[in-house]
Amino acid sequence: MKWNKQLVIRAILLPIAFTILLVGASFFKQFLPPQYERMSYGLIGSIVAIIVTWIFLKWDGKSWSVLNLGWDAKTLPKSLLGLLLGIILAAIMVGTMVICTDVTIAINDNPAILPFLMTATALIPLAWMEEMAFRGYAFQQLHSSIGLRNTQMIIAIVFALYHVAGGQGLASSFLGPGCFAFLFGMARVKSGGIALPTGLHIGLNLFNASIGQHRGLNSLFVIGVANGTELSGRMISYWGYGLNLAMLAVTWFFMERQIKKEKLG
Numbered sequence: 001m002k003w004n005k006q007l008v009i010r011a012i013l014l015p016i017a018f019t020i021l022l023v024g025a026s027f028f029k030q031f032l033p034p035q036y037e038r039m040s041y042g043l044i045g046s047i048v049a050i051i052v053t054w055i056f057l058k059w060d061g062k063s064w065s066v067l068n069l070g071w072d073a074k075t076l077p078k079s080l081l082g083l084l085l086g087i088i089l090a091a092i093m094v095g096t097m098v099i100c101t102d103v104t105i106a107i108n109d110n111p112a113i114l115p116f117l118m119t120a121t122a123l124i125p126l127a128w129m130e131e132m133a134f135r136g137y138a139f140q141q142l143h144s145s146i147g148l149r150n151t152q153m154i155i156a157i158v159f160a161l162y163h164v165a166g167g168q169g170l171a172s173s174f175l176g177p178g179c180f181a182f183l184f185g186m187a188r189v190k191s192g193g194i195a196l197p198t199g200l201h202i203g204l205n206l207f208n209a210s211i212g213q214h215r216g217l218n219s220l221f222v223i224g225v226a227n228g229t230e231l232s233g234r235m236i237s238y239w240g241y242g243l244n245l246a247m248l249a250v251t252w253f254f255m256e257r258q259i260k261k262e263k264l265g
Contacts, residue, residue: 003145003146004145007060007141007145008141008142008145008146010056010059010060010141011137011138011139011141011142011145012138012142012154012158013056014052014053014056014133014137014138015133015134015138015155015158015159015162016158017052017055017056018048018049018052018133018162019133019161019162019165021048021051021052022044022045022048022129023165025044025045025047025048026041026044028040028044029041029044036122038119038122038123038126039121039122039125041122041126042122042123042124042125042126042128042129043125045125045126045129045130046125046128046129046132048129049128049129049130049132049133049136050132052133053067053132053133053136053137056137056138057137060141066137066140067136067137067140068192068193069136069193069194074195075193075195076195078191078193078195078196078199079195079196079198079199079202080199081196081199082187082195082196082197082198082199082200082201082202082203083199083200083202083203083206084199084203085199085200085203086199086200086201086202086203086204086205086206086207087203087204087206087207088203089200089203089204089247090203090204090207090208091207093240093243093244093247094207094211096243097236097239097240097243100239101235101236101239103223103224103236103239104223104224105211105221105222105223105224106221106222106224107220107221107222108219108220108221108222113220116209116210116219116220120206120209123202123205123206123209124202126205127198127201127202127205128194128198130159130162130201131184131188131194131197131198131201132194134155134158134159134162134181134184135155135184135185135188135194135197136194138155139151139155139185139188142154142155143189147259147262148185148189148255148258148259148262149255149256149259151185152181152182152185152186152255155181155185156178156179156181156182156185157178159177159178159181160173160174160177160178160181161173162177163176163177171241172237172241175241175244175245176240176241176244179244179245179247179248180204180244180247182248182251182252182255183200183247183248183251184197184200184201185197185255186251186254186255186258187200189258190258211223223236
């Protein structure tokens with residue numbers, strides 16, 4: 001496959017431009033209520049993602065219709081399916097850690113379910129803005145030009161670096177979001193849009209938020225260790241990284257099958 005270098009460069013520039021503009025636009029959060037910081041950030045990011053996508057579409061002389069982002073009868077079911085799958089996947093991964101280590105999960109003494117659910121709505125724009133920027137037009141252009149495997153690797157690297165720019169550690173960015181980028185990418189390819197990966201993204205973040213692993217949200221559950229044992233936060237991270245890599249391996253298997261299918265098609 002011969003690469004269109006200009007197309008590839010423009011596609012890579014889209015999520016980079018999104019990251020840079022989002023950092024600048026975050027300045028406006030200070031004018032909004034601090035208790036809604038996560039929602040404000042998500043809404044600002046969603047606007048930035050739309051603007052950046054529009055600019056790059058105009059640059060290529062294309063319209064919104066090429067993205068297949070219109071709301072139809074399948075949008076909500078795909079989103080809900082993704083949400084369910086994301087919650088199940090996160091539960092399996094955390095459950096595996098509980099079974100294989102001394103990690104325990106207990107209900108928070110003051111779970112505040114309704115406030116949690118209200119605050120957790122911020123996860124919707126937070127996930128959507130990232131899927132729009134990384135699995136939207138940029139992903140579509142790269143996929144059609146350089147193939148699925150190259151697209152997945154490039155987007156995963158840029159997605160990980162985006163999290164580094166947001167203050168996350170280098171290792172945790174590549175072994176966390178960098179791994180899940182492949183899963184979101186496969187969901188985008190199999191479903192033909194971003195509704196399924198957005199739901200998947202929300203489901204994963206929602207479960208992680210419920211156990212206190214998402215900034216700005218009070219947890220419903222508390223992670224601890226069994227009585228009389230010690231398990232460092234670093235060890236928990238290592239387990240998490242191992243599970244992420246296992247998930248990546250499974251995703252890679254299905255990605256290779258999809259690549260063969262595309263070649264035959």
